[in-house]
Amino acid sequence: MASSDYTLGPRPAYLVADMDEGELKAKLEKCLGKPVKKSAFSIGHRGAALMFPEHTKESYIAAAQMGAGIVECDVTFTKDKQLVCRHSQSDLHTTTDVLAYPDLAAKCSVPFTPADPDTGEKAQVECRTSDFTLEEFKRLKGKMDGGNPMATTPEEYMNGTPGWRTDLYASNGTLMTHAESIALFKELGVKMTPELKAPAVEMPFQGFSQQEYAQKMLDEYKAAGVKPSEVFPQSFNIEDVKYWIANEPKFGEQAVYLDSRMYDDENWAPSLSDMKALKDAGVEYIAPPLFAMVTVNENGEIVPSDYAKQAKAAGLKMIAWTLERSGPLASGGGWYYQSIEDVTNNDGDALKLLDVLAKDVGVVGVFSDWPATTTFYANCMNIK
Template sequence: MADRRQVLRFGAVAAAAPALAGAVSAPAWAGAHGGGRSRPLVVGHRGASGYRPEHTLASYELAARMGADYIEPDLVITKDGVLVCRHEPEIGGTTDVASRPEFAGRKRTVVLDGVSVTGWWTQDFTLAELKTLRAVERIPAIRQQNTIYDGYFEVPTFQEVLDLRKRLSKELDRELGVFPETKHPTFFQRIGLGLEKPLVRTLRRNGLDRRGAKVFIQSFEAANLRTLAGEHRVEVPLVFLTSASGNPFNDPRSYADYLTPAGLKELSGFADGLGPEKNQIIPRKADGTLGTPTRLVADAHAAGLKVIPYTFRAENSFLPAELRVGTDVAAYGKSIDEQVTFLRTGIDGLFTDNPDIGVLARTLV
């Protein structure tokens, strides 16, 4: 079984990909990496998570082979201070930890950004312990086909993702970018496991904290980006992620306040881009269909910020009502049409679980 897992981790996983377009290289994001407007970027959201369990080396590799310009690892941290790639620090829904009797006693309730959550937490595991676990599909009711890969892939470290990026850049003869997100940075800072220092240290060790490197760092917390820009003086561009409601954790200001013209101008003092929830670009009407685009793209561009919204997915469950096909929430709808519609608003890229669709969509704009 170990040999089989090793094969599935790397090149063999790409052969079965249901790609809609070939691996097409695109120039880097203009403004952060050079002058002039370039083609919109395709960012493999958690890899190619529409086809493989998210945040696995198999998912990241498949995204690259489908033509993604960047792969996106979410970063959390272990008990012994190693950055690993998981959507959240709670791993009950993305690994097989719940079925491991040796870790039954690790289950506990933690207050995460003000909300009580019960499960298993990366900060309670050493890297060696995490490496005994295997990834599982996070939304099996929607992506049943991905469950065939449950149990085969490890939880990767950030360094392993950078090693994969380097290998694939050479193999594909194009530089693959990486778009890490710091997950719950204030939470981790408060428990003595801050993400900033190991993130910056890892980038610098790999020669990637420099102008022109194909790296963006993103966060839902403006304070985190300020710290990276100020105290740590990172050289790579920073992207502020926003939600359609609420506030960044421990921040009295709402996301909506940051997206006013004055707020965007302030953001441009320490950030280079904006990663809004896609409904902030084109909101949905009461009936679930797409409405009229907002001014956010124009306002962000006026402030000198690039815009790359999240998250584009192929299943009906995630699509506007007029682009769904049939009644099965897990069936594919007209996801190409959705991405084309958003690309025509002038966005600078998009996060997608289906990088092959993103690569195709941008050729149609």
């Protein structure tokens, strides 16, 4: 895509206008309306999932048009072991229109059971990619992620988009295989960050082992002629990352360990020795949620957390997730902002956090559900 093809829309200006007065706001104001270039600092999380159905062709194109230099396909597999782009193996009931097809809905691991308004019992349903062949999967359309837990019909259940998102661009959510995403990303001129999703089914699945799954994902890049330098494979499973480092060292150089330990185990605490152990094992990139990287000091300022300091000291490159996934920030920002909720009270604070992540924490990239925000900041601060 040429520089003239990138468009940021009105949101960056909206966020800047909503910022507290100060030096950062003044600097960002001067960058509004200027031409932008794509930046690898700006990573399209599931595409542009704030307003487009996640992991659809339309969402990916929107992310690229906003200047995201890297775009993500979360990778899982179908009943016939074909790789497809979905955030979870078990989210088709909330991210697609599968419940609109009675013959397919009947095949779900947990077929739809209506809620009981009298008892307050919620609706039950779970539809997995592994419930369907690739041919069946391709019949579906993506929709905005959400479900109505008190629905008494499948139609009511599918009508669950959060109020701070929109269904405006959800009419044509084209689902994609992993291989199709690779071809599209090549056409769009962006780098790629596939995430190997944890299977919801027991592995091996019909003889398909975890290592074969991890290998198949990279094999599809090799088959498409994609250079390892263009790919940042990710996983929350450290064993997947170690597998790539050992068996596909060129791809392993940019393998990303998605770190969930701080919320999987309430007693877990970061340490320099642990970070060094990851580095010694060949891990170069680590990616925790936003809140793990920052804290608030005694002066009420957002500053790097111990986690961030230790990761940096160990020589690990850091990537943060996920900006623009929290809705309005007036009430503190919710889960992603939990370590700084006391100093988060307006939407413009997203840019304040982004500035700390870039300048003080030193992240090399930020996932965003609306990449225009990260692209705008990266261009203003001359981050390539």
